[in-house]
Amino acid sequence: MGLGPITYHVDVARWQPNAQERIVRAALELFAEQGYENTTVVQIAERAGLTKSTFFRHIPDKRELLFIGQEALTRAFIDAIGSAPHGAGPLEAVAAAVEAAGQVFSPDTKKFAPKRRAIIAADPELQEREALKRASLAAAMTEALKRRGIEEPAASLAAEIGVLALGQAYSRWADPEDRRGFGELARLAMGELTRAAERLAVAR
Amino acid sequence: MGLGPITYHVDVARWQPNAQERIVRAALELFAEQGYENTTVVQIAERAGLTKSTFFRHIPDKRELLFIGQEALTRAFIDAIGSAPHGAGPLEAVAAAVEAAGQVFSPDTKKFAPKRRAIIAADPELQEREALKRASLAAAMTEALKRRGIEEPAASLAAEIGVLALGQAYSRWADPEDRRGFGELARLAMGELTRAAERLAVAR
Numbered sequence: 001m002g003l004g005p006i007t008y009h010v011d012v013a014r015w016q017p018n019a020q021e022r023i024v025r026a027a028l029e030l031f032a033e034q035g036y037e038n039t040t041v042v043q044i045a046e047r048a049g050l051t052k053s054t055f056f057r058h059i060p061d062k063r064e065l066l067f068i069g070q071e072a073l074t075r076a077f078i079d080a081i082g083s084a085p086h087g088a089g090p091l092e093a094v095a096a097a098v099e100a101a102g103q104v105f106s107p108d109t110k111k112f113a114p115k116r117r118a119i120i121a122a123d124p125e126l127q128e129r130e131a132l133k134r135a136s137l138a139a140a141m142t143e144a145l146k147r148r149g150i151e152e153p154a155a156s157l158a159a160e161i162g163v164l165a166l167g168q169a170y171s172r173w174a175d176p177e178d179r180r181g182f183g184e185l186a187r188l189a190m191g192e193l194t195r196a197a198e199r200l201a202v203a204r
Numbered sequence: 205m206g207l208g209p210i211t212y213h214v215d216v217a218r219w220q221p222n223a224q225e226r227i228v229r230a231a232l233e234l235f236a237e238q239g240y241e242n243t244t245v246v247q248i249a250e251r252a253g254l255t256k257s258t259f260f261r262h263i264p265d266k267r268e269l270l271f272i273g274q275e276a277l278t279r280a281f282i283d284a285i286g287s288a289p290h291g292a293g294p295l296e297a298v299a300a301a302v303e304a305a306g307q308v309f310s311p312d313t314k315k316f317a318p319k320r321r322a323i324i325a326a327d328p329e330l331q332e333r334e335a336l337k338r339a340s341l342a343a344a345m346t347e348a349l350k351r352r353g354i355e356e357p358a359a360s361l362a363a364e365i366g367v368l369a370l371g372q373a374y375s376r377w378a379d380p381e382d383r384r385g386f387g388e389l390a391r392l393a394m395g396e397l398t399r400a401a402e403r404l405a406v407a408r
């Protein structure tokens with residue numbers, strides 16, 4: 001897939017086709033070669049063949065690179081929930097969304113994932129930013145579910161289940177030892193959480 | 205192990221009994237009298253009868269006052285989950301925790317709540333901080349539930365249901381028109397979410 005991001009940045013794309021994707025690729029390459037800390041914004045812009053000002057039009061600061069998939073992820077989630085079959089229940093729609101997240105997680109991203117998590121874990125400000133990104137994703141899913149006629153608080157609860165499943169699937173996927181694809185891990189996590197919801201509701 | 209911080213607070217307490225509570229009371233009084241923006245840290249310290257340096261030992265910055273109940277809230281949650289009856293299910297333990305949050309929400313806090321929410325809503329950095337506080341609360345509840353023998357992902361899911369219930373109850377309680385006590389609103393929100401979990405699990 002990945003067509004969404006390209007069409008989305010139409011204005012920019014006229015001047016710098018795929019600037020965002022080129023930035024991500026350049027950044028991941030440089031992080032792998034010389035480490036996140038030793039990589040400057042200027043180096044990333046150069047490697048991507050962009051001016052510094054074009055870079056900053058896409059990425060407000062270097063640390064935001066750690067969350068660069070967020071926009072595409074949100075869009076993939078909203079699209080998947082919106083296009084789930086008419087008769088699909090809320091958790092089916094959410095499962096389709098979490099699986100669709102696999103579009104964003106490439107092999108390059110996987111290679112950088114352990115380092116990315118360590119950087120965030122060491123910095124309270126980045127943890128705050130990550131927490132807000134997760135909350136925004138939950139809010140976007142909640143809205144998409146409401147548009148399918150799901151009422152509150154079921155919409156919020158289903159969205160939180162989706163965010164938990166995403167976190168669980170990402171955590172396994174980021175493990176270099178784990179070779180399973182993101183889609184498989186997403187289905188596994190959603191299945192586990194759905195069964196947990198059943199048991200919780202029964203056991204109180 | 206951890207003896208450092210304890211000794212530290214004991215020393216302070218010898219000189220400034222209940223400093224934290226006095227700061228909260230003074231801050232809420234001043235916010236009500238002259239507004240949050242017009243209130244300085246020096247004024248709060250004076251009203252509380254503390255030196256500026258004692259104030260900063262308790263509260264790193266004025267904005268942290270917006271989250272001052274967080275520590276007490278987390279403790280109340282952990283205690284309630286830990287002391288729920290042996291036979292209580294995960295959601296019963298979580299319900300006890302959300303009800304216990306009522307200990308933290310005083311009438312003074314309620315008066316300031318709408319203003320507090322407006323301040324946070326207007327500031328992305330404060331939203332990030334709030335998102336992390338919510339995530340930390342969920343993590344603390346998850347750990348408390350695991351200590352009761354609840355396994356993953358049920359522990360995380362039950363904790364997220366608790367955080368959703370807290371948010372819903374707080375939102376209604378912060379409304380000046382709503383006269384119901386926090387405990388009643390907490391039970392109401394937990395009931396709604398438990399039924400939503402049942403329906404979601406059945407409907408998928």
